[in-house]
Amino acid sequence: MVARVWKGMNGLDAYERYLAHHRHEHQRTPAPSRADFYRAKWEHESTSPTARCC
Structure with missing residues (x-):
C-alpha cells in the first residue's frame, strides 16, 4: 500500500x-x-513547460 x-x-x-x-x-x-513511452513523455515535458511542476 505504501509503495503504491x-x-x-x-x-x-x-x-x-x-x-x-x-x-x-x-x-x-x-x-x-x-522505453518508447518514457522517451515520448520526456520529449513532451521538455518542449511543453506546463507539463512539469518546476
Whole structure:
C-alpha cells in the first residue's frame, strides 16, 4: 500500500497507468514499449513547460 502511494506521488507508476488507459481506449493498437513511452513523455515535458511542476 505504501509503495503504491509512493510510486503514484513520484510518477513512477506512469507507464502502468498508461497501459491501463491504453487497454481501455486503444484496444486495436499495440502499446509502446516502456522505453518508447518514457522517451515520448520526456520529449513532451521538455518542449511543453506546463507539463512539469518546476
